[in-house]
Amino acid sequence: MSAMKEEHVHALIARLESMKDEARELLRGDEPPGDEPARDPDERAEAQRLEEIAEGRRETTHDALSAIEHSLERIRTGLYGRCARCGCAIPPARLFALPTTTHCTVCQAILEAG
Numbered sequence: 001m002s003a004m005k006e007e008h009v010h011a012l013i014a015r016l017e018s019m020k021d022e023a024r025e026l027l028r029g030d031e032p033p034g035d036e037p038a039r040d041p042d043e044r045a046e047a048q049r050l051e052e053i054a055e056g057r058r059e060t061t062h063d064a065l066s067a068i069e070h071s072l073e074r075i076r077t078g079l080y081g082r083c084a085r086c087g088c089a090i091p092p093a094r095l096f097a098l099p100t101t102t103h104c105t106v107c108q109a110i111l112e113a114g
């Protein structure tokens with residue numbers, strides 16, 4: 001079973017589920033504006049710029065959604081709360097701050113240092 005206290009697991013599942021809803025809501029509300037052709041080149045350039053920003057945001061949200069799904073899967077399989085690199089128990093405070101994290105602070109620092 002998971003190394004975590006059951007009440008922590010429940011709280012984190014609730015947290016992840018609400019993050020998932022938020023991400024889905026963002027993706028839904030962020031559809032391309034449809035067929036409203038801009039009239040002049042400036043407007044077109046601006047529309048394209050906004051679309052590029054929206055596209056970047058969609059990608060980020062998509063990645064976040066995958067990370068959330070991955071975390072929920074890890075909770076189901078009992079792997080959640082364990083560092084994927086060293087296998088230590090990730091402190092609950094870190095999990096509450098960053099529910100989708102898969103590494104302890106030590107390994108995260110090592111990975112980020114390359």
Ligand SMILES: [Zn+2]
Nearest residue numbers: 083086104107
């Ligand atoms: Zn670790």
